[in-house]
Amino acid sequence: MPQPVKTGIYKARLSYQRVKRFAFEASHPGSQFGCNYCGTKMGAFMPDGEPHQILVDLQVLSAGVREHCRCPHCYSKDRDRLIRFFIERKTHLLSEPNTVLHFAPEPVVRKWFNSLNNLVYINADLDPMLADEVMDITAIPLQKESVDVVICNHVLEHIPNDGLAMRELFRVMKPGGWAILQVPISPILDKTIEDLSDLSHAERERRFGQRDHVRIYGKDYVERLMSIGFEVKQIEPSSFLSDTEIEHHGILAQETIYFCTKS
Numbered sequence: 728m729p730q731p732v733k734t735g736i737y738k739a740r741l742s743y744q745r746v747k748r749f750a751f752e753a754s755h756p757g758s759q760f761g762c763n764y765c766g767t768k769m770g771a772f773m774p775d776g777e778p779h780q781i782l783v784d785l786q787v788l789s790a791g792v793r794e795h796c797r798c799p800h801c802y803s804k805d806r807d808r809l810i811r812f813f814i815e816r817k818t819h820l821l822s823e824p825n826t827v828l829h830f831a832p833e834p835v836v837r838k839w840f841n842s843l844n845n846l847v848y849i850n851a852d853l854d855p856m857l858a859d860e861v862m863d864i865t866a867i868p869l870q871k872e873s874v875d876v877v878i879c880n881h882v883l884e885h886i887p888n889d890g891l892a893m894r895e896l897f898r899v900m901k902p903g904g905w906a907i908l909q910v911p912i913s914p915i916l917d918k919t920i921e922d923l924s925d926l927s928h929a930e931r932e933r934r935f936g937q938r939d940h941v942r943i944y945g946k947d948y949v950e951r952l953m954s955i956g957f958e959v960k961q962i963e964p965s966s967f968l969s970d971t972e973i974e975h976h977g978i979l980a981q982e983t984i985y986f987c988t989k990s
């Protein structure tokens with residue numbers, strides 16, 4: 728697609744979102760909810776998520792429709808707010824020099840990282856509209872052991888050869904480095920379900936909950952990561968947030984963080 732057309736569509740979408748957000752904020756006054764990116768207090772976060780039945784049936788976390796998901800002011804999602812708290816409370820990312828590789832950067836997280844002077848911040852996507860660098864996660868153009876921290880959320884479920892992507896992330900991480908690798912995951916599915924064949928968008932939505940997803944991860948996600956060499960800690964929000972904070976910031980209490988290290 729020629730770039731000007733794409734840019735035009737992108738700008739039109741942004742304007743529509745702005746109007747929608749403004750209308751939502753105006754119609755939900757209050758202060759019982761709050762965003763840890765923009766500091767806005769509000770009567771409600773905006774609902775968001777994919778409306779497909781398979782996500783309900785398999786209880787897939789952070790993928791189906793969530794009532795309190797998007798901040799109407801800065802557009803942070805529930806999982807963006809969770810990650811920020813985790814990084815602030817459980818890592819040294821803010822206080823030490825670090826080289827960070829961030830795939831498919833969430834806009835609010837990217838803006839936050841860009842404001843941190845202690846980071847060498849590399850953000851990348853296949854789509855040049857969405858990040859500073861164009862990169863294929865299955866062939867990362869970086870030296871081995873060159874980054875301290877990898878952030879890669881809700882990417883692997885799009886990648887047919889996710890094992891190769893995991894190996895690439897592991898390769899570029901320094902020993903002692905860490906990664907947050909979140910995916911939509913079903914806590915009731917023992918084995919990941921996937922289909923790499925040429926399916927229609929509708930069929931992918933029906934089977935995997937989104938038009939461009941090739942799988943839904945199950946409990947074997949951790950084994951997949953460990954088989955690459957990662958050590959994986961599963962960290963629950965309640966271990967670093969109070970119940971009140973979880974509720975106030977519209978965070979999913981069940982959303983485990985997959986904290987992966989390289990020894």
Ligand SMILES: [Zn+2]
Binds near residue numbers: 803
């Ligand atoms: Zn916000």
